[in-house]
Structures are given as C-alpha cells and as structure tokens.
Amino acid sequence: MFEMGKKGGPDKPVDLSMQRSDAPPARPEASAPRSGSSGGHAVIGASIHIDGDVRGEEDLLIEGEVNGTVQLKNNSLTIGPQGKVRADVYAHSVYVDGYLEGDLYGSERVHIRKSAQVRGNVTSPRVSLEDGAKFKGSIEMDPQAVQASGASRAAQKPAVASNGKPATPGAPKFDNPATPQGAVVKSAG
Amino acid sequence: MAAQTTRGSAPSAPSPGTGSPEALNAPLFHSLVDRLADGGRFVVLDLGAARTETVRLLIGHRCRLDIAELADSIDTLNAEESPRRLRELAEAALPPRRRESTDLIFCWDLINYLKRPALTAVMEAIAIRSRAGSLAHALVYYSARRMPQRPTTFVPVDEQRIADIGAPQPDRDAPRYSPEDLAICMPRYAVDRARLLKNGMQEFLFRL
Numbered sequence: 001m002f003e004m005g006k007k008g009g010p011d012k013p014v015d016l017s018m019q020r021s022d023a024p025p026a027r028p029e030a031s032a033p034r035s036g037s038s039g040g041h042a043v044i045g046a047s048i049h050i051d052g053d054v055r056g057e058e059d060l061l062i063e064g065e066v067n068g069t070v071q072l073k074n075n076s077l078t079i080g081p082q083g084k085v086r087a088d089v090y091a092h093s094v095y096v097d098g099y100l101e102g103d104l105y106g107s108e109r110v111h112i113r114k115s116a117q118v119r120g121n122v123t124s125p126r127v128s129l130e131d132g133a134k135f136k137g138s139i140e141m142d143p144q145a146v147q148a149s150g151a152s153r154a155a156q157k158p159a160v161a162s163n164g165k166p167a168t169p170g171a172p173k174f175d176n177p178a179t180p181q182g183a184v185v186k187s188a189g
Numbered sequence: 190m191a192a193q194t195t196r197g198s199a200p201s202a203p204s205p206g207t208g209s210p211e212a213l214n215a216p217l218f219h220s221l222v223d224r225l226a227d228g229g230r231f232v233v234l235d236l237g238a239a240r241t242e243t244v245r246l247l248i249g250h251r252c253r254l255d256i257a258e259l260a261d262s263i264d265t266l267n268a269e270e271s272p273r274r275l276r277e278l279a280e281a282a283l284p285p286r287r288r289e290s291t292d293l294i295f296c297w298d299l300i301n302y303l304k305r306p307a308l309t310a311v312m313e314a315i316a317i318r319s320r321a322g323s324l325a326h327a328l329v330y331y332s333a334r335r336m337p338q339r340p341t342t343f344v345p346v347d348e349q350r351i352a353d354i355g356a357p358q359p360d361r362d363a364p365r366y367s368p369e370d371l372a373i374c375m376p377r378y379a380v381d382r383a384r385l386l387k388n389g390m391q392e393f394l395f396r397l
Binding site for chain 1: 238244252255256257
C-alpha cells in the first residue's frame with residue numbers, strides 16, 4: 001500500500017497488515033446488507049438498483065447497483081464487495097471493495113482494496129492501492145493537478161441544463177484539461 | 190521440453206519459495222525513471238498490473254500513471270486474425286485515451302507474450318497516443334530460451350533495480366525476439382539502448 005502525500009522510504013516494504021488501519025466505520029454485515037440508515041451512515045442494499053444522481057450528507061455504503069453520479073462532499077463512500085457502481089464519484093473519502101466504472105475524486109483519500117475492480121480515473125491527495133486489485137485507468141499523481149482539480153471542483157456551480165433544471169445524471173462536465181474527467185460537483189448550498 | 194516450475198527463466202533467480210526475489214540492476218530502467226527528475230509533468234503508461242511498488246516509485250513526481258493491465262487481454266489479442274479488429278482490440282486493451290500524450294512506457298515482460306501481429310498492433314496503438322521522443326522500457330527473453338507460462342510480475346525495487354515477484358509457474362519456450370524482429374514488429378520504435386541483464390533477459394530502451 002502506498003499513500004500519496006505520505007512518502008515512505010524507498011526500501012520500506014509493503015506492509016499489507018497496515019492496509020486496513022484507515023478503514024471507515026464498521027460496515028453492516030456484508031453478506032446480506034439491507035437498505036437503510038443507522039449509526040450515521042446509509043446503506044444501499046444488495047437488492048437495490050438506482051439510476052440517477054445520489055447525493056447526501058452522511059456516510060454511505062453501496063452493496064447494490066448505482067448508475068449515474070454519487071456525490072457525498074463531506075462524507076465517505078464505501079463500495080462494498082457486492083456493490084456495482086457505474087458512476088462518477090465525488091466524496092470526502094472513497095473506499096472500494098467492489099466494482100466501479102467511472103471517475104473517482106476523493107477530496108481526502110481514495111482507497112482501492114484488493115477485492116476491487118476499478119475502471120476509471122482516480123484523483124485524490126491520498127490514494128491507497130492494495131496489490132491484487134484489478135485496475136485499469138489513470139491515477140493522478142501530480143500534486144499540482146490534484147490541487148487544481150480540487151479547487152476547480154470546489155468552485156463549480158451546480159450543473160444547470162439549458163431549461164433551467166438541474167442537469168441530468170450521466171452528463172458529466174469536463175473541466176480543466178490537466179485534470180481528470182469527473183462528475184459535476186454541486187455546491188453544498 | 191517438459192514444463193518446469195520456475196520464477197522467470199532467470200539462471201540466477203532464487204528457487205521458488207526460498208525467500209525474497211533477487212533485485213536486478215536495470216540501468217536502462219533507471220535512465221527512464223531518471224527522466225522524471227526533470228521536474229516537468231509526465232504521463233507514464235504501465236502495461237502491467239497496478240502495483241504499489243510502481244506507484245510508490247512515482248510518488249513525488251509530477252506525473253499521471255495510466256495502468257493497462259495488458260495481461261488480461263493477451264489471449265484475446267493473440268487469437269485475433271483480422272488486422273482491423275486487432276487494432277480495435279489493442280486500443281481497447283489500453284486505458285481510455287486522454288488529452289495528454291504518453292511520455293514513458295513500462296512494458297515489463299509483456300512483449301514476450303504477444304504474437305507478432307498483436308505486438309505490432311499494441312505498440313502501434315501506444316505510439317499513436319505518445320509524443321515523439323517517448324521512451325519505452327521492455328524486458329525480452331533472448332538469451333533465456335524459456336520463460337514463465339504467463340507474464341510474471343516485475344516491480345521496481347527502487348529507481349535502479351527491478352525484481353520479479355511473480356509466483357512460481359510452469360515455463361514454456363520463449364519467442365526470443367531479436368532486435369531485428371522487434372524492428373519489424375515495432376517499426377515506429379528505435380532501439381535507444383540494450384543491455385543483457387544477469388537473469389538472461391535483454392533490457393531494451395526504445396525511443397519513438
């Protein structure tokens with residue numbers, strides 16, 4: 001595991017035992033998660049399928065299927081082992097155990113665990129990647145680009161379509177060419 | 190020859206299960222990585238799998254790391270006969286193209302596992318997305334006649350050394366691509382430098 005922003009010595013071995021030290025709060029049982037909310041985090045259960053824009057102000061565990069966008073500006077998102085997300089994701093912290101196809105932005109960190117399958121682009125000041133994870137895409141490691149991406153996202157206004165209504169999910173807006181493509185970030189208001 | 194269980198085909202490689210793999214001095218890999226010290230922004234394309242060691246090597250450099258995990262596509266690429274379809278598959282085997290051109294390419298041992306048409310298609314697809322002067326580093330079984338059945342896992346130990354940390358596996362005949370073979374299969378790439386590593390592999394640095 002490595003963490004951008006916490007540079008280890010070049011000879012420091014990869015310590016797999018440390019990989020879960022920064023895990024998010026304990027998850028509900030992964031075997032048969034049920035949708036709901038408890039203990040400050042919400043759960044999208046394994047039988048739930050959502051097409052659209054998911055936004056919220058609490059931590060979220062996805063064990064179901066989500067297509068669209070996920071925005072948790074101040075909270076963490078965990079894509080559980082059974083979770084299938086085809087979406088651009090923006091959250092404070094992102095933990096991936098399951099399947100993700102889309103671009104990932106974590107304003108604090110992105111942690112891709114060994115069971116994860118990710119196809120997309122990752123931008124975050126701290127990116128952790130466990131060996132064994134299947135990953136195809138890009139990891140932005142340029143501190144300047146990460147910072148610029150964060151600033152541009154923080155400054156972005158809510159996406160509004162020409163009819164004055166919020167832009168539809170699945171219509172990502174591409175910003176600074178030096179930064180990865182990402183979901184439109186709506187201000188918290 | 191019967192398949193044997195081995196870690197690479199390295200004459201000097203440790204026997205499977207005898208401890209940590211031996212780090213190999215790889216001066217051409219070093220010269221590639223040394224480019225990053227220029228301080229500019231680089232796009233690095235890694236044809237291998239996502240590895241913490243590679244990411245750790247690049248920490249602190251102004252770069253974007255594109256990861257292809259090409260090993261997953263090798264069988265499909267090798268089985269395709271249509272040149273047009275092969276080009277499409279080669280492009281699909283790489284990460285989606287972005288606006289920036291690729292500067293540095295880590296091929297590791299993957300070249301050995303691509304048949305000639307597939308090798309041509311993949312390297313052409315990479316050339317199209319790379320800027321002139323880009324450098325590609327590759328390890329080719331040339332002196333070594335045998336190689337692992339599947340691509341193994343090479344990782345950087347530091348900026349000057351690499352190691353094969355792949356699990357022991359049966360071996361098979363290596364295609365033993367010569368510089369002349371590679372020149373034919375990869376016409377847009379010129380051999381910048383080549384060195385024989387002590388494990389019997391030829392280390393190549395290609396320039397676009």
